[in-house]
Amino acid sequence: MTAGEVITVTIRRGGEHGAPVPVDFRVPITGDPTVLDLVTAIQRDQAPDLGYRFSCRVGMCGSCAMLVQGRPRWTCRTRVSLVARRGRLDLAPLPGLPVVKDLAVDMAPFFEKWAAAGGGFRPCESGDAVLALVAPESPARRNADAAIECIGCGVCAAACRVAGAEPGYPGPAALNRVWTLVNDVRDADGPRRLAEVAGPGGLFTCHSQGACTACCPKGLDPSRSIAGLKRAAVLAALRGEP
């Protein structure tokens, strides 16, 4: 895929209601565009009402994820030249979420699961207390750091077939966040959170095959985070805890 070529982009268009229809667009390539750039070009020049979502355009907000050639990806940082095959590119909305229109989805269910899994800090100090001293090299800090830079893009959840099939399963991103909190010495509940996610339908529903990790654009490792939760939950159960 080089400048001057024309690429055929197939976009699965449609709203929440009504079956999506694949529509082909032919787009001339200028420069070395990202997938988001192509979608923008199509919206500007060919389909002014094409629904798609983006905000930061540099991989920070996590709102531009789509299925690119059948695989979930962030589109603002994915170059077309690396994913197009034989002059074609296939785009569809992120699976597992309600489609608002065309490529734009409603991410509320993703964050509802996040909230339901307890993916929010619970303070034990009053707001004005002296800040906790946490050595940067301590294992707790490093474990928390490894999982902390999630942008909530939903790519991992889209890649996870278990999350797709089991509505009650919190999914990799939410569990990844819980793992950060379990390791967060400042959190009021810390390890007590394990009991909230270890029950039937919870974290043991994960099969550790790592599709989430393979797709995470930030290079995070939700599969490992979940493994960490599993191990911590087993140790807790052996101690007779939850």
Place this chain on the structure above:
Amino acid sequence: MIRLETDILILGSGGAGLFAALHAKAGAPEASVTVAVKGLLGKSGCTRMVQGGYNVAVGPGDSVERHFLDTIEGGGWINDQDLAWKLVETAPARVRELENQIGCFFDRGPDGGLHRKAFAGQSFDRTVHKGDLTGIEIIGRLAEQVWARDIRRLEDHRAIALLPDAAGAALAGVLFIDMRSGDFTLVRARAVLLATGGGPTMYRYHTPSGDKSCDGMAMALRAGLPLRDMEMVQFHPTGLLAGPGTRMTGTVLEEGLRGAGGWLLTGGGERFMLRVDDRAERATRDIISRTMIEEIRAGRATPHGGLYLKMAHLGPARVRAEFKGMVERCADCGLDLAGGLVEVIPSAHYMMGGVVFAPDGSTALPGLFAAGEDTGGVHGANRLGGNGVADSTIFGGIAGDTMAAWLRDASGFREPDRDLLDQAAGRALAPLHRNGAGRLADLRDRLATLMWDKVGILRTGRDLADAEAALADLGAELAETGAGSASPAYNPAWHDWLNLENLILVSRAILLAAQTRQGSRGAHYRCDFPEPGDLAASSYTEVRLQGEVLTAANRPVRHTRVRPAQETGR
């Protein structure tokens, strides 16, 4: 039209909006609080994109007073000093709150305490951060807290008008477009926070997120509110220049690259900052941006019309280790930051100007509060790196407290002025019945080029006059152009049109303010008036919309806490 009611309505889910929601809910737990946002909650806006960090005077030896002076000096002595003081004074408490209550986990130094890094223009290392992705940590944690509470979300809801009651005595509600369905939603509220985050996206090269189009400032102007310091647009020297066809162009390559010893080179490979400033590439943003434009205008540009950023002399391995995020980002564009040359260009970054407001968040319109980048006065003529996210979280929180208290005194719900409501709805609907969506991109490009060339980093009276006429033409042309498709449901062309309308209005305000300030301060540089003028007799500009006409005035700055002469005492 759907009608909703909520005690407290917050426009925007950046640092200002989310903090206000949490504080409002805490201050008035029985009140209904709603956050409405133009995209997804916590995902849109610029707080999310903060890289560098958060200024706070907590280090041993540092003080709130030093932070204050840095802010005032950086601001060219035109800040509202009470606002600036509020900022620096509240920062330590806000950072503790972010850590202890919200759950942000900032980086720690070897002693386990907060790590503080150096940021340009400051007398002390006081910028706390989480790696180079501080904003993700702040907004991610804030959004989690909002999700966990009984706070109503109106996602994909774009505010289009602030509606006072028929008497004009107070704000009654806000008119929205529910972007998903394309229907109007009228939300009546007893207190409204304007926190839509400004965003100078009318410039060809700009750093903010795509959803920001100065909506809040445009709505405020139409509601009759004054905007101050609108000529003050900050440019970040190292915006990525990756060609015209990509949205990556304009995005920030972080300041730390220059701080660490990166070089700026002309298209011919020559270092030029040394000629201008002893600090060379470590000089402040405004000086570097100006010099860069001079080099470009002198014909020493790179193929895409920018300049080169070179890091390789520091050793590619070191660059890769220290600036992993930036190296990866460039690599995703096919550029080699660590070992090669990357084209950069100054990029419009932040608007120091905005709605005139008081330290408690209130504005001239009862019931309307404002915080964050939508407001003006805190930063004066130039914002220090690290003071922006401090601004939004601090004043957002304060506004939340104020609104919670306001409910106790405020009367009940008011009914918006019917005529204004109809007018606003009619104006928004107009483009739907016209075609020409294909011309919108061209219009936007022309606006961007115009603002860049004539109302950008180097300004002259002649250019501004040219731009005034051209802006009027663009406005007229937009009024003839439509959004093509008749379906309003999630129709990006329609919203592009509305964005453009607001951007053109606010561009006119910037232009008028730039004409009004005949002198050079901070980010505003007039080639025809290069001198800053008497600091002690500083004034600030104020722009209002009356009917269709913008008017401007110079107002004296009151140096309530420190006067320019005292500067030397430091």
Place this chain on the structure above:
Amino acid sequence: MTPVRRHVLLWLGQRLAGLLLAGGLAIHLFQVWSVGGAALVARPGGGVGWPLFYAGVVGLALIHGGLGVHGLWRERRHGLAALSIQRLTGIALVLFVPVHVSVSIACVVCPALAATVFQVAALPLHRGFEAAVVALVVGHGLGGLRVLALEGLLWSRGQKALAWIAAGLTMAAAVAVPAGAW
């Protein structure tokens, strides 16, 4: 015991049984390779050691396979959506193991039957079948060990390499074990 705790411990049981099975089946496959199936069944005058060993392996398979099927049943609403190679091979093993175990026991008890069985087993077609079965159990076992490494030791890096090594070893075993047995 709280439901959560029970859930966690059952999961642990399944994993532990899998781990022990890996050892047991490795020994079993080595036996098949070195002395051959016929000799195993006809093992003359052996003490209680080997019968006990095999009883243990079968018990572990019952626990591991049983809990596995229990889990699959609980998640049956997923339909076939959540199928992975690990699960498919697991299900195939659950189908194969009972047949294999009962035929083997029958052969031990009744040498006449054994003769017929080994006649069938000598058919060229059956060699292919054997290779497939070995690939199945080794593939599932190594895939399982990889999962155990990830979950137990939090090994995350190099998981891809591990997967390839597992695939390679599986192929090798699928060829070597039946070849050795004959």
